[in-house]
Amino acid sequence: MSRRAHIAMVSIPAHGHVNPSLELIRELVSRGHRVTYANDAAFQEVIASTGAEWVPYRSTLPREGASDARWPEDLVGQLDMFLDDAMAMLPQLRAAYENDRPDLFLYDIGCSTARILGENWGIPAVQLSPSMVAWEGYEQDMAEMVEGLRTEPRAVAHYQRYSTWLKEQGVAETDAMRFVGQPPRGLVLIPRALQPQADRVDLKRFTFVGPCFGDRSRQGTWQRPAGARKVLLVSLGSTFTKQPAFYRACLAAFGGLPGWHVVLQVGKDVELGELGVIPDNVEVHRWVPQLAVLEQADAFVTHAGMGGTQEGLYCGLPMIAVPQATDQFANADQLVALGVARRLDTEQATPDALRSALLELTEDPAVAARLAALRKQLREEGGATRAAQVLEAELLPARGRHAVDGGRS
Secondary structure, three states, rough: OOOEEEEEEEEEOOOHHHHHHHHHHHHHHHOEEEEEEOOOOOHHHHHOOOEEEEEEEEOOOOEEEEEEEOOOOOOHHHHHHHHHHHHHHHHHHHHHHHHOOEEEEEEOOOOHHHHHHHHHHHEEEEEOOOOOOOOHHHHHHHHHHHHHHHHHHHHHHHHHHHHHHHHOOOOOOHHHHHHHOOOOOOOEOHHHOOOOHEEEEEOOOOEOOOOOOOHHHHHHHOOOOOOEEEEEEOOOOOOOOOHHHHHHHHHHOOOOOEEEEEEOOOOOOOHHHHHHHOOOOEEOOOOHHHHHHHHOOOOOEEEOOHHHHHHHHHHHEEEEOOOOOOHHHHHHHHHHHHHOOEOOOHHOOOHHHHHHHHHHHHOOOHHHHHHHHHHHHHHHHOOHHHHHHHHHHHOOHHHHHHHHHHHHH
16 A cells, blocks of 8 residues: 555453454554554553554453452353443543544454444444454354353343443444454454354455464574474463473373473463473473474474464474363364364373374374465465455455455455
């Protein structure tokens, strides 16, 4: 594009929602666009590092990492908390952008407020999803869950409150489920291979661009030891790490395994003394620059969070998925369906099961072939560059969109 546009990004203050967007923001800034990024003060520094202008709002969501952070354990309670935050956010965003209206709103899946402002002001709004999206027939396929949300009294009250609020804001779509799950336009920051029912996703509505990985040198480096024939990374991410028994099982499974060097990340909550004797072929860290390790690794034991799952596929690695919560179980099943992983729930992750899974995966040429094809597919989806092209197309009059976007979905 020759025109410098003002693109306004809006996201909630959560690493899992902010981090996937950062490389796209850098790409937009590098193309000469003015990018503002609305978020809580907790993310001011990381937003500034992309070259975007931070726009403050005060979130009512529990602050990540805070000792007093409390999330409801039930789904409806969580939905109520997100709705309360959206209602508190909207007037703040309206005031922030009233006299500085963008050419386009880009908003995280947790920030329907930006879509509301877009409709109110006649500005295009594109949803950014760091996870799977709804497909055609989703409500029928997930009938039991959807029916529960539409009939359980507290859920009914939640969606009635949401719909009433949408009507008050003057938007066209007042069914809250469809308002969130079926945006007019959406970018999906995951590989199409990880999307359930991918062949039934409306590609006129959603564009898969795959993961937006950028330069992570600031996170540090890792060097594969001389003489290590194969390298295995074991990591449960950053949240579900208080698992000393699991780490001991990994040490028993992989310690001394001929030809293998093991990198074990244990997080901040485990006392290293709980691990027992560390085998000579294992190095233990509280944190590692994960992608830097995976780029030199041969296999990955992961909790199957969306970030790690994508990194594993991007590097073409067989994975042992040990899911801990939320979408990790579905991600693990999707990896198994792709033929590149074994799922072992925590109680199943015995030393024998872990060792057998590793050897079976890494010695199977069919697994290697599938991984090579997926690795190629992910790298061709385009990432941040492709995402920026799609957004620039949305800024053009309708006749010019197809030409800029190349007609791809």
